[in-house]
Amino acid sequence: MRARLEIFPWSDNFATGIAEIDEQHQRLVGLLNTLVAHLAFQAEAPALNAVFEELKDYTVVHFGAEEAIWRQYLQDDPWETGHQVAHADFIDRLLEIRAEGEGQPIDDVLGRIVSFLTHWLALHIIESDKRMAKAVLAMRSGSTLPEAKACAEREMSGAARMLIDTVMDMYDRLANRMVQLTREINQRLAVERELRAARDELLRLKNEAVEATVAKSRFLANMSHEIRSPLNAIAGLAHLMRRMGVTAQQEQQLDRIDNAGHHLMDIVDSILDLSKIEAGKFVLEQTDIPLKAIIADVVSMLKERADAKKLKLEADADLPPLALVGDATRIRQALLNYGTNAVKFTEAGTITLRARVIEEVADSVLLRFEVEDTGIGIAPEAIDRLFSAFEQAEESTTRKYGGTGLGLAINRKLAELMGGEVGVHSTLGEGSTFWLTMRLRRGTSTTPRVAASAGEAAEAALKHAHAGVRVLLAEDNEINREIAQTLLEDAGLAVDAAEDGLRAVELAGAGDYALILMDMQMPRMGGLEAASAIRRMPRHARTPILALTANAFAEDKARCLAAGMNDFITKPVEPPVLFATMLRWLEQPPSSH
DSSP states (O other): OOOOOOSSOOOGGGOOSOHHHHHHHHHHHHHHHHHHHHHHTTOOHHHHHHHHHHHHHHHHHHHHHHHHHHHHHHTTOHHHHHHHHHHHHHHHHHHHHHHHTTTSOHHHHHHHHHHHHHHHHHHIIIIIIHHHHHHHHHHHTTOOHHHHHHHHHHHTOHHHHHHHHHHHHHHHHHHHHHHHHHHHHHHHHHHHHHHHHHHHHHHHHHHHHHHHHHHHHHHHHHHHHHHHHHHHHHHHHHHHHHHTOOOHHHHHHHHHHHHHHHHHHHHHHHHHHHHHHHTTOOOOOOEEOOHHHHHHHHHHHHHHHHHHTTOEEEEEEOOOOOOEEEOHHHHHHHHHHHHHHHHHTOSSSEEEEEEEEEEEOSSEEEEEEEEEOOSSOOOHHHHTTTTSTTOOSOHHHHHHHOOOSOHHHHHHHHHHHTTOOEEEEEETTTEEEEEEEEEEEEOSOSSOOOOTTTTSOHHHHHHHHSTTOEEEEEOOOHHHHHHHHHHHHHTTOEEEEESSHHHHHHHHHHSOOSEEEEOSSOSSSOHHHHHHHHHTSGGGSSOOEEEEESOOSHHHHHHHHHTTOOEEEESSOOHHHHHHHHHHHHHSOGGGO
16 A cells, blocks of 8 residues: 655645546646655655656646647647647656656655655646636636636736745745655654564574573583483492402502593583573572681692692692681682692692782672692793683693693683682793682681581491481482492481382381482482472471482572472582481481471
């Protein structure tokens, strides 16, 4: 449907008094309005061309009909011949404007067409056609040609002519301004349509990004689960073999199995950490931080590897007593990332871990940690990309020393999350000093809480204080179920095992348990549903339920807690962690669960 714009509205003042001519004029005015509307609304060239062709054809028909009337009464009169010339000039001028407009800005063409059409049509109807119509009507009433022309001239007096000129000058300007405003409005509407389209496209891209993130998280969660489950079996079986007694050679082989498993688990954890940080789902814990204990832990964890390479390992942490709050696990992880790299890339010499306070304000403290080594060093051109994911100084470094290149990228992200930054000073062939800063909030206690069983092995404590206690184990993987049951029974506990969530609910409904270990992904009924069902049982309203699962994401832990579980242990399970966590919950009074 064509847009309409009444740039030249028809009025009875334009009527000539000859019905067939007035009818033709109204149709012609309609065509002109349609043409101008197409221009004002920025119609495409094919639509515009069609209107031009229609206007051209119509004017030929209309002019022919009109000229037949003039010829009947005014044949060979200068008025009649001059009118024919005006009609021909109109068609020529219209085609000329159309041709001149090819390739020119539409605004320029629009201005010329509107000015020509509105001015010509109004003057042609009011001045020429009305004057000739008055003469024709007078002759129809009996006047001679000279009398009829004289009568028409009197009625079209000078005052009327002046009025026509004044009105047309005003109308000409108004018509152009009206089209201009219309174009501006439509340009604005076009911009708004483009903005809406852009917004819709951005929304579509956002939705696709969200869907991709969800798919990525789902893939990583599944990948983590599928890797952790067999690793749990490998680590568990290796642990059980050690307990049964092995030769020195077998002990060495089991150590290699453990090291390979830990290495694979470190890669999985690093990928998951980086993914969670980039997705904005990484949450730092806020607990009291024993800084000196953390540094001592890192030194202790690095000592065996340093001793194996005959490296000297030193700690320089001259820290005042500070009550700080933050994520102790992530601070330890960042220092271990630096320390592990230092040991890996150092063949001889010393590795030094330092910690300093560089700024104290009322509510926080800015700390700087450094790990200095006497290793291979880093070329200046490689330093800029060191803290990017999956990057190492050189490909030859990866081939010789191994590694994923994720540790430094994670350190950068962790430091940024804790309000700090990372960096390195290095000299090729002499060594490197990797550093990071972090801002930690002030806390209220400088002494970390100590468990009642501190200093005593958790497994021994279980045997001593909780021998014979009944626990329920829900685990669908047969090997992992066998390993966990053996570990628990060796610790003196009485174990009922369930192969899925539905069986766990049946056992829990039939008897009392001091503690329940629940896997998340199981057939028939999953761990979340089973935990909720068990928690609704009056006899287990306060029974500790611990998730024992290969689902390691923070949202997995949140889902477990929301389902009524009390704690979360990830696979592969470290027996000391399992025993310590169980001991902690078994020693708590039921009212605190």
